[in-house]
Amino acid sequence: MKKIFKTSIAVAMTICMAAAMTACGGSGSASSSSGxxxxxxxxxxxxxxxxxxxxxxxxxxxxxxxxxxxxxxxxxxxxxxxxxxxxxxxxxxxxxxxxxxxxxxxxxxxxxxxxxxxxxxxxxxxxxxxxxxxxxxxxxxxxxxxxxxxxxxxxxxxxxxxxxxxxxxxxxTDPNQGSASAQYIKDHAAIGTQVAIIYKNDDNYSKGIRDTFVATAAEIGLEVVSEGTFDDSNAQDFTVQLGQAKDAGADIVFLPIYYDPASLILTQANQMGYAPSFFGVDGMDGILTLEGFDTSLAEGVFLLTPFSADATDDLxxxxxxxxxxxxxxxxxxxxxxxxxxxxxxxxxxxxxxxxxxxxxxxxxxxxxxxxxxxxxxxxxxxxxxxxxxxxxxxxxxxxxxxxxxxxxxxxx
Amino acid sequence: MKTASKLFSPGGDKMKRGRLISFALVIAAYIIIEILLKTGNLSSLFKSLLVPVTCYVVASLGLNLNVGISGELNLGQAGFMSVGAFCGICVSGMLANTITVPVVRLMIAMFCGACLAAVFGFLIGIPVLKLQGDYLAIVTLAFGQIIKSIFMNTYIGFDADGLHYSFVESKFKLQPGGKMLLNGPMGATGTQKIANFTVGIVLILIALIIIYNLMISRSGRAIMAARDNRIAAESIGVPISKTKMLAFVVSAFLAGAAGALYGLNYATLVPNKFDFNTSILILVFVVLGGLGNMTGTIISTIVLLILPELLRSLQDYRMLIYAVVLILIMLVTNNEWLKSRVKGFTSGKAKGGA
CATH class of the missing domain: 3.40.50.2300 (Response regulator)
Structure with missing residues (x-):
């Protein structure tokens, strides 16, 4: 007899669900929620x-x-x-x-x-x-x-x-940023010539930029000497990747990543006494407003971005x-x-x-x-x-x- | 555990009625939704939820077989779904030009996905199910993480020359017109959407038929005996690891089929989708629906998937309310006083009715 109770619940549920669906279907166009x-x-x-x-x-x-x-x-x-x-x-x-x-x-x-x-x-x-x-x-x-x-x-x-x-x-697009960055570094040898890349290999964005960067670098003869990766689970400690870059003699580190891990990389490189140029992409934007980050560490960081909040034009x-x-x-x-x-x-x-x-x-x-x-x-x-x-x-x-x-x- | 076993002791009219309710519920839901679809009364929101809901229902049914009936905790159901999903996507991508009828291709992809997931389940089960205790939970948890990492580092492409694959980074160049089926962390992109609701409902019905028939069979009784009292079952000659293996592999098989259907419902699928959270989500559906209770699992899966969408009007408070509702459901379903009242109510009614 317990089943009867269950049946009634089941039936009630089905009816409720159907009612909910039609209700939404009917009122969908009429409802204008607060945008x-x-x-x-x-x-x-x-x-x-x-x-x-x-x-x-x-x-x-x-x-x-x-x-x-x-x-x-x-x-x-x-x-x-x-x-x-x-x-x-x-x-x-x-x-x-x-x-x-x-x-x-x-x-x-x-x-x-x-x-x-x-x-x-x-x-x-x-x-x-x-x-x-x-x-x-x-x-x-x-x-x-x-x-x-x-x-x-x-x-x-x-x-x-x-x-x-x-x-x-x-x-x-991600590929555009990668190739533009590679081209920029190639054209400005003063920033650095031996490139190390640290990227997040479980992230679509980071990986996409890195792939085209490497492909463009190979085309135009820019030397990539070291590549370090990290993912969600180990985005706290970058000493290994930085050490690897340092040992490979990299004088510019390309960071196609968001500003959160980038801030840690800058801090840890500073602690190691490793001072290459750093080059970021649009995900780096925001690093100056990050709470608890010593912005003096970001001095001299290059980034390609379509927007900077400090621009002085009226718009x-x-x-x-x-x-x-x-x-x-x-x-x-x-x-x-x-x-x-x-x-x-x-x-x-x-x-x-x-x-x-x-x-x-x-x-x-x-x-x-x-x-x-x-x-x-x-x-x-x-x-x-x-x-x-x-x-x-x-x-x-x-x-x-x-x-x-x-x-x-x-x-x- | 004991009440679950009592409720679902095999055989008898009671059991039969329970099964009929499940089937009736699914078929009734299907008919209602089809009518709404045909008359154009179903909102776009619900249209987009139809296929994923059927996928999650099948995955939860599979998990309930493993957790509720066989009594082994599995924390990696999403891992099996992801095996099924990516296998299904690859198979469908490869057959895109050979088999042009979408439904046939979908069936083949789902079957391949399900079989591959079952093979993985079998391989994991060999060492783990020989052990006593919570080892399966630990190993399946690890499996979910490992499989996610593997897919994130797998590159599979298909072109006129056939199949190409590489690991860690994409080491091959495809011919013009070739297609990357699986592209590392970017997952599968540009998948043809061939999943449909009817196939999802058929899959739920197949899952129910498989599970119910397994439950009333000799093997099913052995599975439940091994769950309720391992020593007693062993003493009368039930091969424990073999029977648990059966439940585990069937569970993985269903998850694989569900995953393939899910993967072929979206133009893109990233390996990150099937992480630990998704496994826990499915486990929540099962636990709130009732261990060993298939009808309950179906209802809880549907309700818990649709609820956050219905709460969208609450805007920022949506997830807060959702969490509160989850806690309330847990409290209500485990409230002894309420349970005894419900029992009293139904038994009283039973006396009157009979």
Whole structure:
């Protein structure tokens, strides 16, 4: 008889589940959850006049949450600014994907139910690669602020064929950064000639940059004398890798990694009395604001980054000010800058193409693709950016060097 | 353990009814969802959850056979899923031009993935299941970590010349038109999505048929006897390690099939996905669903996977609420007072009904 009880529970569960599903299906388009404050205020009034719904997902929880939060905050700032100007109105809904492809696909479902018309895709690469086919299938225009792997825009990333066509990137691709770094070091022999690389071999981003760096180095005759690897489980002690680099006679250490482990490497190299040049990529950005890190150790570190928060132009200064106000004094990193640019690039394309909110996402997509492949855009992370039909961005990386605790552009 | 064994003592009408409920539940859910799909009432969110939910259900059913029925703790179910997933992706990638019917290719990929996972299970089981105690837990925990590392350092490519592979770094150049099936830490990218919900439901039904038939068979009774009292079972001639091996290998087989289905549902899959946390997640589904209770496992897996998605409207508090719900479920299902009330309620009803 216990079974009868169980049966009734089972039946009740099934009914509940079915009810939940239909409920969500029905109300999906009607619900407009609070994306950003002004958007929520105006959504009632302006829905007739036209608010374009921008969706996006990124890690708001978990290990990569820093990047998702940065993108969310910056995108909200941009949307607030756009809405305050009048004219084109945006509404943003940003979902959590915990840097997990599976969650990113469900987050995409949530956004689609909400009625997303244009998207910021995802913050990180693997989730981006997982949702990109859905964007292509449903014909929703997407531009990712920081999903830098080629697999985000190509169905067949190995041969760089089968581009989705409506998924675009705001950031450099990983391979671009690797080859640009190798080329830069080769051209500036004063920094160093014997290269050591320390990279994280279980990380898509780090490994991707390292691979193209090594390939380009072999092509142009740059000598890589030592390679050290680490992964999640041993990202605390780098004395072995540094010792190896030192023994091999490396006078420049290339660090295609995020700033957290990089700060440890700089500290430990200093303790060992090993003082080569250090060369980072965009993941190094943020090292100066890391708590508890002695920034004097980062003196003389080179990095290639599209954005530096210390730049003095109006655009950057205003953005940094707005970001600091919103986030309690936190300095924005390049993820935030990329997201901010994404929103403005969408705005520019929408205005140029005459997109209105009552258009279907299909129509908007076609117009946006046409705009993005023909327009040039200048923003925080570069001037005169253009996009190829495949969705890859062309912009020139800026080399900066850290002097007196600030980024200084290297002029050459 | 004792109550579980009493509940699921083989044979009898009671057992049969329990099995029927499981099947009825799955089929009813399938029919309802298909109707919703056909009438266009299912939201995109739930559409995207259909296949992963079936995958996790099958993996949890397999784990429940191992943990609940055979009584051996397995902390590496995600490892077996990852073996199945990457094997399935490779097989599907290689056959992409030969077998163009997606369903057939999916079946073959799932079968290969399941078999490879079972082989791994068998190899691990040989030394470990001869031991008494928690050694299987330790070894499967290590297995999950090792297999993740191995996949992170494996490069498999396929082109007109056939299959290429290398370890640690990619040492081969593919012909134009070739495809990297497995690319080290980047995992599999650009996978053709051929998984579908119907195959997932069929897989759940197959898993239930396998598990229930195993449970009422002679071998199944031996497995439960070995769990309840190893010495007594040994004394009447039950080959302990062999019977435990059977449960363990079937469990790995199901995890492999689930993994292959999962892998072929996404355009990309990284080895990091199947880490220790995923193993624990599956174990949580099993424990909250009830050890040895297949219907409970199905329900708990579905509820616990869908819950965080339904809580999305709570935004930042989502994971907090999820954790609280998990704790509440644990408290409620282990509350003696509540249990006795439920028992009193059902037995009272039984008297009245009979």
């Amino acid at each position: 950003s404050a002004p958007a929520a205020q105006t959504s009632e009034a302006s829905s007739a006049a036209g608010t374009i719904k921008i969706g996006g997902s990124g890690p708001l929880t978990g290990g990569a949450a820093v990047y998702g939060q940065a993108v969310k905050n910056a995108a909200e700032i941009a949307v607030e600014e756009v809405n305050a100007k009048g004219g084109m109105q945006f509404e943003l809904k940003f979902e959590d994907d915990a840097h997990d492809p599976e969650k990113a696909v469900t987050a995409y479902g949530v956004l689609k139910d909400w009625g997303m018309q244009v998207s910021l895709a995802t913050v990180t690469s693997s989730p981006g690669a997982a949702v990109a086919p859905s964007y292509a299938e449903d014909k929703i225009f997407a531009i990712t602020p920081s999903g830098s792997s080629p697999s985000v825009v190509f169905a067949d990333p190995d041969n760089k064929t089968g581009a989705y066509g409506n998924v675009f990137q705001m950031c450099f 950057t200064a205003n953005f940094v000010k707005a970001y600091k106000e919103k986030c309690g004094g936190e300095t924005p990193n390049q993820f935030a800058a990329d997201a901010y640019d994404c929103v403005y690039a969408i705005l520019q394309a929408c205005e140029a193409a005459g997109v209105t909110a009552d258009m279907s996402s299909d129509e908007i997509c076609a117009k946006m693709v046409e705009q993005f492949t023909t327009m040039t855009f200048s923003g925080l992370t570069g001037a005169e950016m253009t996009w190829s039909a495949d969705g890859e961005v062309t912009k020139s990386p800026k080399a900066v060097v850290i002097q007196n605790g600030a980024y200084v552009s290297v002029l050459d």
